[in-house]
Amino acid sequence: MPLFSKAPLPGFRLVGATISLLVFTAGCGADVGSPDSSPAASSFAPVEVTVPISASTVEVTSHGEEPHEVIRPRLPDGVSQQVTLTTEAQVFQQIDDQPTQDFSSPPITLPLDAVVNQRPEDTDGETTVDLTFGDVTSPNERLGLALEASKGAGAGFTIGPTGAITELQLRPNAAAQDIARSAVEQAFYQAAYRTISFPTEAIGVGAQWTIHQRVIGGIALDQTTVATLTARDGNLVTVDYTIDQKPDSPIWNLPNGAGTLNVDRYVMRGSGTVTVDLDLPLPVSGIVTVNGDQQYSDPDGPTRLRQTTSNQVEWTS
Numbered sequence: 001m002p003l004f005s006k007a008p009l010p011g012f013r014l015v016g017a018t019i020s021l022l023v024f025t026a027g028c029g030a031d032v033g034s035p036d037s038s039p040a041a042s043s044f045a046p047v048e049v050t051v052p053i054s055a056s057t058v059e060v061t062s063h064g065e066e067p068h069e070v071i072r073p074r075l076p077d078g079v080s081q082q083v084t085l086t087t088e089a090q091v092f093q094q095i096d097d098q099p100t101q102d103f104s105s106p107p108i109t110l111p112l113d114a115v116v117n118q119r120p121e122d123t124d125g126e127t128t129v130d131l132t133f134g135d136v137t138s139p140n141e142r143l144g145l146a147l148e149a150s151k152g153a154g155a156g157f158t159i160g161p162t163g164a165i166t167e168l169q170l171r172p173n174a175a176a177q178d179i180a181r182s183a184v185e186q187a188f189y190q191a192a193y194r195t196i197s198f199p200t201e202a203i204g205v206g207a208q209w210t211i212h213q214r215v216i217g218g219i220a221l222d223q224t225t226v227a228t229l230t231a232r233d234g235n236l237v238t239v240d241y242t243i244d245q246k247p248d249s250p251i252w253n254l255p256n257g258a259g260t261l262n263v264d265r266y267v268m269r270g271s272g273t274v275t276v277d278l279d280l281p282l283p284v285s286g287i288v289t290v291n292g293d294q295q296y297s298d299p300d301g302p303t304r305l306r307q308t309t310s311n312q313v314e315w316t317s
Contacts, residue, residue, distance in 0.1 A: 047171075048169055048170065048171045049169070049170045050167055050168070050169050051167065051168045051169075051170075052166065052167055053164075053165050053166055053167060053168055053192050053193070054213050054214045054215060054216060055164075055166070055213070056164050056197055056211050056212060056213040057211070057212045057213075058162065058197055058198070058199045058200070058209055058210070058211050059199075059209060059210045059212075060199045060201050060203065060207065060208075060209045061208045061209060061210060062206065062207055062208040063201065063202070063203050063204065063207050064203050064204035064205050064206035064207030064208070064229055065204045065205050065206050066204055067204055068202035068203055068204045069202050069203070069204070070198075070199075070200065070201065070202045070203075071198045071199075071203065071229075071237060071278070072161060072162070072163075072198065072278065073127075073159065073161075073163050073276075073278050073279075073281070074235075074278050074279055075116045075118070075127050075129075075159070075279070075280075075281055076116065076118075076279070077116060077117065077118040078115065078116060078117075079115070079116045079279065079280065079281070080113065080114065080115050080116075081113075081114045081280045081281060081282055081317075082111070082112070082113055082114075082317070083112050083114065083282045083283070083284065083315055083316070083317050084109060084110065084111050084112065084315070084316045084317075085109075085110045085112060085187060085188075085191055085313070085314070085315060086107060086108070086109045086110070086312075086313075086314045086316070087107070087108055087186070087187040087190050087191065087311070087312065087313050087314070088104075088105065088106070088107040088108075088311065088312050089104060089105040089186065089190070089309070089310070089311040089312075090102075090104040090105075090308075090309060090310045090311070091103040091104050091105075091307060091308075091309050092104070092307065092308045092309075093305065093306070093307045094305070094306045094307075095303065095304070095305050095306075096303055096304055105183065105186060106138045106139065106140035106143050106183075107138060107139060107140075108136065108137075108138045108143070108147070108183050108184070108186075108187050109136065109137045109138070110133055110134075110136050110184065110187060111133065111134030111135060111136070112131045112132070112133065112134070112282070113131070113132045113134065114129050114130070114131050114280075114281050114282050115129070115130045115132075116128075116129055116281050117129070117130055125160065125161035126158055126159065126160055126161070126166065127158070127159050127281070128156055128157070128158050128159075129156055129157045129158075129159060129281040129282070130154065130156050131154055131155045131156055131157070132152065132153075132154050133150050133151055133152065133153050133154065133155075133184075134151060135148075135151055136148075136150040136151065136180075136184065138183070142179070143179060143180070143183060146176070146177040146179045146180040146183075147176075147180045147183065147184075149173050149175040149176045149177070149180060150172070150173060150176050150180050150184060151173075152173065153171060153172050153173040153176065153184070154169075154171035155168070155169055155170050155171060155184070155188055156168070156169035156171075157169075157192070157281070159281065160197070162197040162198050162199070162200065163195070163196065163197045163198050163276070164195065164197035165192045165195045168188055168189070168192050170184070170185060170188065172184065190311055190313050191313050193213070193215055193223065194243075194272070194288050194290075194313045196211070196225070196227050196239050196241060196274055196276075197211055203229060204229070204232075205229055205230070205231060205232055206228070206229065206230075207228070207229045208226065208227065208228045208229075209226075209227050210224060210225070210226050210227075211223075211224070211225040211226075211227060212224055212225075213225070214248070215245065218252075218255065219247055219248075219252045219263070220247065220248040220249065221245045221246065221247055221248065221268075222245070222246050222247075222248060223243060223244070223245050224243070224244045224245075224246075225241050225242070225243050225244075226241060226242050227239050227240070227241040228240045228241065230273075235277050235278045235279050236275060236276070236277055236278075236284075237275070237276050237277075237278060238273065238274070238275045238276075239273065239274050239275075239276070240271070240272075240273045241271065241272055241273070241274070241288070242269070242270070242271045243268075243269065243270045243271070243272075243288070243290050244268070244269050245266075245268040245269075245290070245292075246266065247263050247266045249263070250262065250263050251263065252296065260299060261296040261297065261298065261299070261305070262296060262297045262298075262299050263294070263296060264295040264296060264297050264304075265293065265294060265295040266292075266294045266295075267292040267293055267294070268290055268291070268292035268294075268309070269290065269291070269292055270288060270289050270290030270291060271288065271289070272286060272287055272288025272289065272313075273286060273287065273288075274286030274288070274315070282315065283315040284315070284317045285315055285316060285317060286313075286314065286315045287312065287313070287314040287315070288312070288313050288314075289310065289311070289312045290310070290311055290312075291308075291309060291310035291311070292308075292309060292310075293306070293307060293308045293309070294306070294307045294309070295307075
């Protein structure tokens, strides 16, 4: 029996929509196969949730111009920063010749007060960055109203010595609706997997390095980021980078034992730039956009599912 038909089951359309957003609501309690689930409607308890972020490896391909120096975040205990994170994701999906459907996530803007909390008991040099939300907003009326209860909620990043994020913490307000919690969760997942880590080797302007990271979501992806150090002015470092994602396997195992799909085509590429102050925990500015298209097929039938996707992460001070 085909996994989906000309009249698809109510949760399947939404299963397809979740895979391209770099969000992993299923890992935080969303029932992806439920008729009520959607990319903007996960459900997790209003308590702190800590989720590991996949480790990354870095390989230098060019050391750049002299002088060379090992670039490291230098985050004093208690240092604070105000920055705004804005994210948006678009997903357009078509099953066979049916009308294209829009499963996009509206833009969300999160003003953040960040405070560094050093962890001297750790021998690996990790640092925790505690985040408190200001007035979280969205131009989407329904989501914007739901996000009003997010003011004062919190999140956090655990940052390794190279600047790589190793853990994400989420601390939603008890009064926040699921649609708001999910939107915030998605925003931070996108941000975490768009972070640039630095090499352990000494480099200079013009240096280039490659970052490999496995992104675990609805479908496991190998993400390759090629970064170039384009400018340095004291503690301010600017990096341009490109991103390319490929699936680990030509078979996608659907959540909740719902079967499998063939991955016939998967293209996700993008580029961005980020400026980092090595004395501050979060980027002072930056924007990255990743887009592409995918096609999946039912191994037991002729049905095809196509998606066109785009997501953007922006930091402003």
